[in-house]
Amino acid sequence: MSGLTHFDGDGRARMVDVSGKVASERVAIARGFVAVPEKVLARIEASGKGEPIAVAELAGIMGAKRTGELIPLCHPLGLDAVSVSISPGDGGLTVEAEVRTTGRTGVEMEAMTAVSIACLTLYDMLKAAARGITIERIELVEKRGGKSGTWRRE
């Protein structure tokens, strides 16, 4: 399928060959949003940083490390840094993850996975208090390093 680099000429899925690439420092930042009713949000904010937030940040960090196992065609790779921060805001919780590596391939999927697992963890802890909450939007914010250089969401 033309343009889909994970498939060869016969349409067969494969892990893209990065052996010819140069190892370099790479960074990716992703972001997500979980819509939460004001009443529940107030309760989380009242507890300061809040336990559900700390639990979900940690789950996101740990999730980033499992990316290669979860996403079939992702390269398994070492990570230099992972941080996840969750902020209560207008109508919900914003999750942001930043991942760094020194390698032959980027960490876009690691940042996206960190955000997804953190969102799922928030959902899990809040679902009894707020039925029907929604994970709204998970997206890349920025990507630096490697041959394609810097990309920033406008």
Add this chain to the structure above:
Amino acid sequence: MSGLTHFDGDGRARMVDVSGKVASERVAIARGFVAVPEKVLARIEASGKGEPIAVAELAGIMGAKRTGELIPLCHPLGLDAVSVSISPGDGGLTVEAEVRTTGRTGVEMEAMTAVSIACLTLYDMLKAAARGITIERIELVEKRGGKSGTWRRE
């Protein structure tokens, strides 16, 4: 924190005790949406069912089985059935997952995780063809079984 069942009176996170619950048949259905530019979508549809779709459906099924490892306070549990189906539609791809178990706790998180991993996998395979695509909305559609009975998103 009142109303947040995953935390005890001291605000300490814990896996909720389900030993007193009765094992029963439980079902959960979740749904997600990945926004994809029409040009890329057309290319996927042209290939019939499409390889990226088959890869992502499988990743979602496998992801459901890892829920207990990824979501800190989820119970590890056996699953009776998992299915994930992805359909191209207006402006993107809709992912739907259904999970069943016979157990003391539901499979809401397993269905949500299946959808999330399938969405991430689609994102991974399409990101070179369509920079900046977004996972828009991951949500529960339906939940049946257990003490709280049936819930359906309106």
Add this chain to the structure above:
Amino acid sequence: MSGLTHFDGDGRARMVDVSGKVASERVAIARGFVAVPEKVLARIEASGKGEPIAVAELAGIMGAKRTGELIPLCHPLGLDAVSVSISPGDGGLTVEAEVRTTGRTGVEMEAMTAVSIACLTLYDMLKAAARGITIERIELVEKRGGKSGTWRRE
């Protein structure tokens, strides 16, 4: 695809629904063979039970427990017993694994996986001493329990 129970009417892969099945005791026995040059085989036998054999038996037992993660459409399930025994014989090492569960689905894949991982582990430890050795044959020997009853290889 007719006759292939892991695919629905649209050819979509899924984990088969076993929620309607009755939980019962199930057993599966599988077997494999790794061809090893006599010289290397003699060295293993000289050491009594032999360390490579003990390591591979253990790897097989641990591998059985990962079946649900490795085989995409397998059900994750608890196991009641796993044993793996490796015997030096004519021209190589015979691996046999027996797995038991009390559940809604059988443990055929767990026994096959235990044998495969034990064979791979033998290969790993012997490959420096005997280049080009081959895993010859991995097959089910017997299966008991469940609706389809007992099956034995003739």
Add this chain to the structure above:
Amino acid sequence: MSGLTHFDGDGRARMVDVSGKVASERVAIARGFVAVPEKVLARIEASGKGEPIAVAELAGIMGAKRTGELIPLCHPLGLDAVSVSISPGDGGLTVEAEVRTTGRTGVEMEAMTAVSIACLTLYDMLKAAARGITIERIELVEKRGGKSGTWRRE
């Protein structure tokens, strides 16, 4: 080896067969202690419940769920409840874990693993502040349920 139930008559390791046992409710409580210099301990207590404590409690809960993967001859099994609590005290931090299941085998190893992973996580976070700290003592406190009944450390 007589008295060692994990080995058969030939000295071969195996997962003990529990298929003949009755599924029942089982509980295990384990405890550990990490010796920490007073200066570092004071810093942790000053922050109230303290972030390192919350992180380690969560790591312990998640570690309990991986017991079957880590301990070669342990049965993989579902868990009904896991809680880990860490208290600063005289000369260090006391970790206590309680695990429950309804099954054919106990959760003694799950409780011991939860404590071990929580202790390792405390060590990891404190090692830069306090070189050479020691995990002192990991032990079972209590075990209830199953054929052997209740056991309590004196």
Add this chain to the structure above:
Amino acid sequence: MSGLTHFDGDGRARMVDVSGKVASERVAIARGFVAVPEKVLARIEASGKGEPIAVAELAGIMGAKRTGELIPLCHPLGLDAVSVSISPGDGGLTVEAEVRTTGRTGVEMEAMTAVSIACLTLYDMLKAAARGITIERIELVEKRGGKSGTWRRE
């Protein structure tokens, strides 16, 4: 045990020390064969590339990434590329896997594991349609890079 590099002078298993080796590009190709009755094979070929084949190829790729977890004495390492291709042929399905890395140790076990997991996955999907099918032969085809240079099966 002389000649068995995974064991020290006391017969104790260990992960061989590769810290003194130079990181270099390494490739390994392995192959396997699953014997399948003509009737079932025809059904797979009729569906073009065939769903079971796509599922098993993906399982093989994902399996390669788990090699370090499954094979006790294997080094955990990053991978540069993994591809698995399955071809229907005379009397069955041939599986071939190619794995690349840039590292201090080769990827022979990763290629062998990819083939094994792909064969097991084919077996899993075909077992209901063809009882008693056999995985016949899993072997290394070629190995390039590192101190020992190129090896090719004759």
Add this chain to the structure above:
Amino acid sequence: MSGLTHFDGDGRARMVDVSGKVASERVAIARGFVAVPEKVLARIEASGKGEPIAVAELAGIMGAKRTGELIPLCHPLGLDAVSVSISPGDGGLTVEAEVRTTGRTGVEMEAMTAVSIACLTLYDMLKAAARGITIERIELVEKRGGKSGTWRRE
């Protein structure tokens, strides 16, 4: 929290950024002790190296490879060598693990984890023969390489 490098200025847990560090050879040695009644110890020693010892050594090696998954803020990294040796002695079994890597961060946690998992595995296999045995002390013995240089327990 000052002095706790795993937490940022807001008290948020994160994986410390090592992207600015130089990759170098690093070694860590850790040690643990499991107290075992003389009667049981004699039985283990009578069997020569002893099966429980071989099983626990292997579990320790495999455990070292899972460190990044188990300890929330640890970096996932490749390992160059892992060895675990268990010796019967006065009043119990001493476990020692040595781990090597070439990387941007050390392997102190990998050595500590290897010892912990080996101790837990010994406990698991001996618990039926010797109720109430205790894991006494898990500690770092030595650490070499990296910016902080060599550290040895006095």
